[in-house]
Amino acid sequence: MILSVEDISFAYPRRPDLxxxxxxxxxxxxxxxxxxxxxxxxxxxxxxLLGINKIKRGRIRIGGRDISEMSARELARLVAYVPxxxxxxxxxxxxxxxxxxxxxxxxxxxxPTEKDMEIARSALARTGISHxxxxxxxxxxxGERQLVLIxxxxxxxxNILIMDEPTASLDYGNQTRILKIVHELASKGYTIIMTxxxxxxxxxxxxxxxxxxxxxxxxxxxxxEIITDDSLSDLYTTDIKVVSTKVxxxxxEEVKVCVPLMTLxxxx
Numbered sequence: 001m002i003l004s005v006e007d008i009s010f011a012y013p014r015r016p017d018l019x020x021x022x023x024x025x026x027x028x029x030x031x032x033x034x035x036x037x038x039x040x041x042x043x044x045x046x047x048x049l050l051g052i053n054k055i056k057r058g059r060i061r062i063g064g065r066d067i068s069e070m071s072a073r074e075l076a077r078l079v080a081y082v083p084x085x086x087x088x089x090x091x092x093x094x095x096x097x098x099x100x101x102x103x104x105x106x107x108x109x110x111x112p113t114e115k116d117m118e119i120a121r122s123a124l125a126r127t128g129i130s131h132x133x134x135x136x137x138x139x140x141x142x143g144e145r146q147l148v149l150i151x152x153x154x155x156x157x158x159n160i161l162i163m164d165e166p167t168a169s170l171d172y173g174n175q176t177r178i179l180k181i182v183h184e185l186a187s188k189g190y191t192i193i194m195t196x197x198x199x200x201x202x203x204x205x206x207x208x209x210x211x212x213x214x215x216x217x218x219x220x221x222x223x224x225e226i227i228t229d230d231s232l233s234d235l236y237t238t239d240i241k242v243v244s245t246k247v248x249x250x251x252x253e254e255v256k257v258c259v260p261l262m263t264l265x266x267x268x
Contacts, residue, residue, distance in 0.1 A: 002026055002027050002028050002030075002062065002063065002159070002160060002191045003025065003026050003049070003060070003061070003062050003160060003191065003193075004024075004025040004059075004060070004061045005022055005023055005024050005025065005049070005058070005059075005060050006023055006058050006059045006060070006061070007021050007022070007023050007057065007058040007059075008021075008022050008023075008048060008055045008057065008058030008059070008060060009021060009022075009055060009056055009057040009058060010044060010045075010048055010053050010054075010055050010056060011056065017215055018041050018044055018215050019041050019044055019045055019048065019055075019215050019216075020215045020216055021058075021216060022045065022058075022215075022216060022217050023058075023217070024210060024217060024220055026191050026193060026208065027191065028159075028189050028191055029186050029187070029189055029190070029191065030186070030191050030192070030207060030208055031182060031183075031186045031191075031192045031193075031194065031205055031206040031207055031208065032192070032193045032194070032206065032208040032209070032210060033194055033195075033196060033201065033202040033205075033206040033208065033209045033210070033223070034046075034193065034194065034195040034196075034210050034212055035195075035196065035197075035199055035202065035209060035210070035211050035212065035227075035235065036195075036211065036212035036213055036235065037213070037235065037236060037237075040212050040213055040214060040215065041212065041215045042164075042195045042212055043164055043195065045212070046081075046162050046164055046193070046195065048060065049079065049162055049193065050075075050079060050081055050162060051067050051068075051070070051072065051075050051079075054068075062075075062078050062079070062160070063078075073104050074104075076103070076104035076156065076158070077104045077105065077156075077157070077158060078158050078159065078160060079158050079160045079161075079162060080101070080152075080153035080154075080156040080158035080160070080161050080162070081153065081161075081162050081163075081164075082146075082149050082150050082152075082153045082161060082162065082163040082164065082166055083149060083164050084146075084164055084165050084166075084168050084169075085142050085143075085145035085146040085148075085149060085168075085169075086145075088137055088138060091136050091137075091138055092136070092137050092138075093133070093134055093135065093136060093137070094124070094129070094132045094133050094134070094135050094136075094137055094140070094148050094151075095120060095121075095124070095133040095134065097137055097148055097149075097152055098120045098123055098124060098133075098148060098151045098152045098155050099112050099116060099117065099120045099155065100152060101120070101123070101151075101152040101153060101154070101155030101156040101157075102116040102119065102120065102155055102156070104156060105157070119155050119157065120151075120155045121133070122154075123151040123152070123154035123155040124151050126151070126154060126181075127147045127148075127150055127151045127154070127181060128147070128177075129144060129147045129148065129151065132144060132148070141174075142169055142170055142174070143170050143171065143173070143174030143177065143178075146166060146167075146170065146174070146178060147177070147178075147181075150163075150166070150178070150181060154185075159189070159190060159191060160190070160191045160192075160193075161185065161190055161191070161192045161193070161194075162193050162194075163182070163192060163193070163194035163195070164194075164195055165194075165195050165196055165197065166178050166182070166194055166196075167179070167196060167198065167201065168197070175198075175201075179201060179204050179205040180205075182194065182205045182206075183204075183205045186205075186207075194206070199227050199232060199240075199258040200256075200257055200258050202223045202226075202227060203223050203227070203255065203256045203257075206223060207222065207223070208220065208221070208222065208223075209221065209222070209223050209225075209226040209227060210226075211226060211231060211235055213235060218235075219231065223256075224256075227242060227256070227258065228242060229241055229242055232258060238260055238261075239260070239261040240258055240259065240260050240261065241258075241259050241261055242256055242257070242258050242259075243256070243257055243259055244256050244257075245257060
């Protein structure tokens with residue numbers, strides 16, 4: 001296994017047991033989708049995996065080694081973070097942000113080499129946004145910003161990607177672009193852990209799903225095993241139906257879709 005989480009717990013002073021006894025593992029090429037309602041601790045869990053939040057119990061191992069034994073620089077060479085796209089206070093160009101992904105590989109006070117620049121250009125090409133390298137991050141669209149953040153993570157050359165709602169606030173087109181990139185990266189051997197509020201995305205890009213509720217992992221398995229009418233309806237406290245349909249041109253012609261059930265009375 002690439003990354004293992006063993007019975008970890010974490011709490012803020014005013015929120016005891018925010019994460020309580022979570023265990024799971026992911027291997028090379030896995031895409032694990034974390035599903036759960038707001039406030040259940042998904043982002044907090046990601047921060048634990050990144051070593052930002054210091055767990056109070058349990059262990060997180062990468063390649064068999066406890067991350068508490070690693071320096072921040074060493075951990076950053078193994079794990080890259082893709083946050084939700086946001087504006088930045090300074091007018092950075094896209095290339096300037098992407099080259100920041102090389103920081104774990106640079107010495108103190110050193111500047112990026114031509115090799116670093118080539119790695120950054122390659123990351124931009126992989127996400128299809130080479131044409132934006134001289135654009136200001138503050139002046140591009142939300143979907144383009146998310147692609148920039150993924151490019152920065154790729155430039156970091158870490159084999160594990162932690163993605164916090166990578167498709168949040170994006171239109172269908174940009175959501176699809178992000179999911180395609182996730183699928184392609186997994187096929188190249190990247191290990192990806194991502195949160196989302198769209199259960200459909202798990203069917204499209206993930207091979208594992210974990211349902212997180214009240215600080216615990218309530219269930220984990222394949223999308224087909226975990227994403228059911230009952231599990232989603234219970235998780236989001238609203239009636240949801242998982243239906244199958246056939247679509248030509250897909251990798252698998254049968255596609256599952258999650259549909260919230262709204263009666264006419266509820267919709268008025």
